[in-house]
Amino acid sequence: MKIIKYLFFLLLLIVIGGSVYIATIDGEYQIEESRIIDAPDELIFNTVNEYKTWEKWGPWMDMSDDLIMSYPNQTSGENASYSWKSETQGDGSMKTVKIAPFSSIDQKITFITPFGESGSDVYWKFEKIAPKKTKVSWGIKGEQSFMEKAFWVTQDSTLSANIRPMYKRGLEKLEAYMQKQMDVYTINVDGVTEHNGGYYMYSATASSITGIVPKIQELSQAVKTYIRENEIPQTGMPFTLYNEYNKEQGTAIFSVGIPTRDQVVVPNESTVLCNSLPQQKVTKITLTGDYKNLKEAWEAGLTYMAENNLEMNEESPAFEVYRINPDLNPNPAAWVTEIYIPVK
Numbered sequence: 001m002k003i004i005k006y007l008f009f010l011l012l013l014i015v016i017g018g019s020v021y022i023a024t025i026d027g028e029y030q031i032e033e034s035r036i037i038d039a040p041d042e043l044i045f046n047t048v049n050e051y052k053t054w055e056k057w058g059p060w061m062d063m064s065d066d067l068i069m070s071y072p073n074q075t076s077g078e079n080a081s082y083s084w085k086s087e088t089q090g091d092g093s094m095k096t097v098k099i100a101p102f103s104s105i106d107q108k109i110t111f112i113t114p115f116g117e118s119g120s121d122v123y124w125k126f127e128k129i130a131p132k133k134t135k136v137s138w139g140i141k142g143e144q145s146f147m148e149k150a151f152w153v154t155q156d157s158t159l160s161a162n163i164r165p166m167y168k169r170g171l172e173k174l175e176a177y178m179q180k181q182m183d184v185y186t187i188n189v190d191g192v193t194e195h196n197g198g199y200y201m202y203s204a205t206a207s208s209i210t211g212i213v214p215k216i217q218e219l220s221q222a223v224k225t226y227i228r229e230n231e232i233p234q235t236g237m238p239f240t241l242y243n244e245y246n247k248e249q250g251t252a253i254f255s256v257g258i259p260t261r262d263q264v265v266v267p268n269e270s271t272v273l274c275n276s277l278p279q280q281k282v283t284k285i286t287l288t289g290d291y292k293n294l295k296e297a298w299e300a301g302l303t304y305m306a307e308n309n310l311e312m313n314e315e316s317p318a319f320e321v322y323r324i325n326p327d328l329n330p331n332p333a334a335w336v337t338e339i340y341i342p343v344k
Helices: 002-024 041-049 051-057 146-153 159-183 209-229 291-307
Strands: 028-037 068-070 081-085 091-100 104-113 116-130 133-143 186-195 198-208 239-246 251-259 273-277 280-288 318-324 336-342
Touching (some): 041 104, 133 159, 198 239, 209 251, 280 291
Antiparallel strands (some): 091 104, 104 116, 198 273
């Protein structure tokens, strides 16, 4: 009996000692992973803010085949939520509690565990580094209960060692998903049509072919500023007029214009001028997608003209009209560019 009594007291001491040890463990935790993703901050924010996209890039999709997702009516913005059930991963839910558009998202995640419900704060930060480059940080923080600390004491791993690789994998999948969404494009040769022409304000320059894009952005901003400051009515979307395009020398002379209602007389010293496009017959090509696909769109138009015995009018420059551009939609897959090639 004495031996049993001693064993009981020994066991009691072990339990008490273990409890004291577990109670002294700091249960606070914060785990964060970051990744620089080649996509606009607005586009990434909108993707993360919409819970229905999480099935496409969520890292837990690789860990379980029995996840059942449930969505309420609201799946984006403040108070949006979703929940899941899984025999292997357990049940839980997520709710958005606060957003700062294109900058941050705060969420609350709840896990249903054998010890009861366990809640943590999840946060996202989006830092714009360049027009199409964003630093994305994904983190979780909270405090473990006594039973949760006791559980991890018995494991060979830690909470951080389990979550950190998952978040890292999630950001990798998010980047791949974003790239796939941005790479979608279509090219349609609309055929021969009539372009009505009209007045436009413009600024012209010459550059290497490789330097066209930044020059277009620079000139476009200058013309927009001039129109705004002089309260000139704008009647169309910005366009680029290619006065000369020399592939052999790798140079181009071009103008960036914005259509206006009337002819505008400008001061002699102005770098922004006024001109007009003639009403003319053109071959029209529509690209829906990133500007990196413009070369293919031009080639499709030129091929169409050759196959249909259409001769380019060398006296009238070809031009691109940016119907939907980055100012209107951050997703390159949604950009719409119309190419007009004058024909005789």
